[in-house]
Structure formats: C-alpha cells, structure tokens
Amino acid sequence: MLRRLDLSARADVPELPRAAHDVDRVLDAARELVEAVRVDGAEALVAQAVRFDRVQPPTLRVPREALDAALAGLDDGVRAALETAIGRVRLATAAQVPAGVTTTLGTGAVVEQRWVPVARAGVYVPGGKAVYPSSVVMNVVAAQVAGVERIVLASPPQADHGGLPHPTILAAAAMLGVDEVLAAGGAGAIGALAYGVPGVVDAVDVVTGPGNVFVAAAKRVVGGHVRVDAEAGPTEILVIADATADADLVAADLVSQAEHDELAAAVLVTDSLALADAVDAALEVRVAATPHAERVRVSLAAEQSATILVADLDHAIAVSDAYAPEHLEIMTADDDAVVARIRNAGAIFVGAASPVSLGDYAAGSNHVLPTGGQAARVSGLGAATFLRPQQVVRYDLEGLRGVADAVVALAESEDLPAHAEAIRARL
Numbered sequence: 001m002l003r004r005l006d007l008s009a010r011a012d013v014p015e016l017p018r019a020a021h022d023v024d025r026v027l028d029a030a031r032e033l034v035e036a037v038r039v040d041g042a043e044a045l046v047a048q049a050v051r052f053d054r055v056q057p058p059t060l061r062v063p064r065e066a067l068d069a070a071l072a073g074l075d076d077g078v079r080a081a082l083e084t085a086i087g088r089v090r091l092a093t094a095a096q097v098p099a100g101v102t103t104t105l106g107t108g109a110v111v112e113q114r115w116v117p118v119a120r121a122g123v124y125v126p127g128g129k130a131v132y133p134s135s136v137v138m139n140v141v142a143a144q145v146a147g148v149e150r151i152v153l154a155s156p157p158q159a160d161h162g163g164l165p166h167p168t169i170l171a172a173a174a175m176l177g178v179d180e181v182l183a184a185g186g187a188g189a190i191g192a193l194a195y196g197v198p199g200v201v202d203a204v205d206v207v208t209g210p211g212n213v214f215v216a217a218a219k220r221v222v223g224g225h226v227r228v229d230a231e232a233g234p235t236e237i238l239v240i241a242d243a244t245a246d247a248d249l250v251a252a253d254l255v256s257q258a259e260h261d262e263l264a265a266a267v268l269v270t271d272s273l274a275l276a277d278a279v280d281a282a283l284e285v286r287v288a289a290t291p292h293a294e295r296v297r298v299s300l301a302a303e304q305s306a307t308i309l310v311a312d313l314d315h316a317i318a319v320s321d322a323y324a325p326e327h328l329e330i331m332t333a334d335d336d337a338v339v340a341r342i343r344n345a346g347a348i349f350v351g352a353a354s355p356v357s358l359g360d361y362a363a364g365s366n367h368v369l370p371t372g373g374q375a376a377r378v379s380g381l382g383a384a385t386f387l388r389p390q391q392v393v394r395y396d397l398e399g400l401r402g403v404a405d406a407v408v409a410l411a412e413s414e415d416l417p418a419h420a421e422a423i424r425a426r427l
Ligand SMILES: NC(=O)c1ccc[n+]([C@@H]2O[C@H](COP(=O)([O-])OP(=O)(O)OC[C@H]3O[C@@H](n4cnc5c(N)ncnc54)[C@H](O)[C@@H]3O)[C@@H](O)[C@H]2O)c1
Pocket: 029, 048, 052, 053, 125, 126, 127, 128, 129, 130, 132, 135, 156, 157, 184, 185, 186, 187, 188, 210, 211, 212, 213, 214, 215, 231, 232, 233, 234, 235, 260, 261, 264, 326, 367, 368, 369, 370, 371
C-alpha cells in the first residue's frame, strides 16, 4: 500500500515525497476567492458556500439562539471530553506566555519588554471532509490565554445542518464564550476575516487555524495584510521506528492521520526491513477495517506517502529533519537519544504511548501545526501567535545624560542634527 523508497545504500537525503497538489498549485484559485470576498463581500461568501459546500447559509452570522441550542443539545460525553481538552490545552498554553523583562542599563535608564495581545483574532475551524470541534479548542484557548479580547470564528456551512456550521462546533464555541461565529468556509472565509465584510464581520489583526490546501493558500494570500499562523494544511505524520517498534501501532498511527484527507501524508522511516514488511501487513488489515478506508487508501497510495528505508537511525534523523514533518513519532530502542537530535518537526510524539491522535485532542499540546516543510522555519499555534513583544523606554535626566554624547555623535554622523538637538534641548 505504501510505496518503498530504499535509501539504505546511500547516506545522503534526496528529494522526499510530497503531495503534487500542494499549496503552490492552488494559490491562484485561492487568490481569486479571497479577492471576490474583498470586493463583493457577503454576496461572494454566499456564492462560494453554494458552490463548494452545496448549501445556502440562512445567515452568514450564526444567531445567538443557534449557539445556545447547540450547547443545550451537546452530548454529555462529548461535553466532558471537550472540557478535558480545554483544561489541558489551557494549562499547557498558560505556561507558554512569556514573562515581561526589565533591563536597567544605568541609573535612570530602563528598557522594558512586555508582551501585548492583538485586539481581534479570526480563527478558522475546518468542516469539509470531517468537522473539527477540537480545532475550536486549539484556536480559541490559545487566543484567550494570550488575552485577545475579541475572537471571531469561521467554519463551513453544513448542508445537513440547515446551512450553519456543525452543531458540535457551535457548541464548543459557546462553551468557550465565543459568540461571533460565521457560516463560511475555505479561502473565502479567510478573506472575510482578513478584510472584513460590511454588515457581517470586522477585519481582524491575526488569522489562524488549520484547513485544506485552499485554506492554507488563502492564508498565504492574506499574509501581507494580517498576521497569520503557520500554514496548517493537509495533515502529515512521519514515524521513525526501528526493529523494536510495534508494527501494528505504527500502522494504526499512519492510518489515523491518512483518514483526514486524500492529500494527507503518512511516512514511515525505518532501518529495519522486517519492520517495514510487518507495517505493510498490518496496514492491509487496518485499512480494510477502517470506516474511511476509501480516503485512507488514496492518501497511503499517493506520492506523498511512503516507507523510506534508511541505513541507520542517524540517517533516519537526517531524512526526518529534511522532511520537517508536522507530526513526528519516535518508536525506537532509545527514543530520548533520537528526540534530542531532532531539529525540524511541528510536534514530536515520543514513545509508543504518545500517538499523534492523543495530541490531536487532549495531550495539552496544540494540534494546529505547520505542514509542507514549514516546520523547518516556524512553530505551531500557541499563545505567542497572538502576542507581540513591545519595548517601553523609561529614562530620567540622569540616565539621558549618561548616554547623551553617544546619541549626539551618532546623530551628527548620520547628518541628522535635529535628532541631536532633541537631546541637547533636555540637558
Ligand atoms: N495541520 C494542521 O494543524 C491541521 C489540523 C486539523 C486539520 N488539518 C487539515 O485540515 C483539512 C480539513 O479539510 P476539510 O476539507 O475537511 O475542511 P476545510 O474546512 O479546510 O475545507 C472545506 C472548504 O474548502 C473549500 N473548498 C472545497 N473544495 C474546493 C475547491 N475545489 N476549490 C476551492 N475551495 C474549495 C470550501 O470553501 C469548503 O468550505 C484536512 O486536510 C486536515 O488534514 C490540518
């Protein structure tokens, strides 16, 4: 089911498997959809809902009563599970908030750095092939912990639910106190959050959230206008496993992420031919039995998924770092030794009892993570996504006197004498 790429006879890392239908290829389509919303507003959002979601939303802004009704109708078990997820993500995210620092550079000379949240955040929650109340938790809790005052959430309208977002998404939003919710999906929704739509939603400062390639591409399009988090597109899992790993668990985890999307990537990197064969055998059994087998088969057989045979674990680490996966699982004889040497990954899951699906819901980590190789440069969603470091300068006259000569000399060297005058005027 997984194609094999045998690199075991070489020590270098060639081009690795990626989806052909990636963000670059849908960038023009996403730009058109964003631009239509920027120019035509609500009319374009409704047209895109009819075209892609096959439903006309009764209203783009979800009414308060619909949020309340969704919360009232929420299954008790799901509510308890959401509470668990919210509690864990809140605790782990609160620990991320950086403390401000004050540096004293001399008597009466102080520079402070404080962390200030943006005023408005727009968060996207996917809802095409699957619906993601867990992404409500990941986005909203991170923004709330950062101290964002206004959070607006967008999620695709559902034909089976009268053209509103899925009721579990609405219920999760209501649980978290988010009452500004849009029935809008895909690139158009990202455009609406970034530019605002008269009478529907005001523009935000930061747009975050996962989604399919169109959502990821739209975030790239609006990235020059608002702050965006990493491109969190079709899910990726890369497993580094040696001969000691449990092949059936490896197979279960590959299938778990392949079920998101035909474009999801599932990659096994191993130095053990026996393990590779055993994972193939386990995949046959698991895929045959999984409810989304059709989607999983496409994802596992596609060019973005593979078993990569490597010479040894050093080689496996080099391959994984070059790929920079969204999720990296490590199942080896000495997991700590491997994780210590990893540089590039959105999130790392260490050992057989830490599968990606734990992190998807309730580990306490955030599941909105960079895909498409971005994990080599940027991080996943967290409190910092909504915060900016801001410097506050507090000098008194004694402090100013202590550095005045340097400022005046530099101002004159730049031929900006009025800058020097502004110092002299105080002394
Ligand atoms: N990386 C992460 O952190 C992360 C987290 C959760 C989910 N995901 C990914 O999110 C994605 C969710 O995708 P989904 O499709 O289920 O939901 P989605 O909400 O991302 O996409 C649905 C929307 O896509 C748009 N769309 C559909 N077909 C289109 C087309 N042909 N042209 C233009 N726009 C089109 C529509 O507007 C539709 O509302 C999956 O790929 C999943 O792997 C990623």
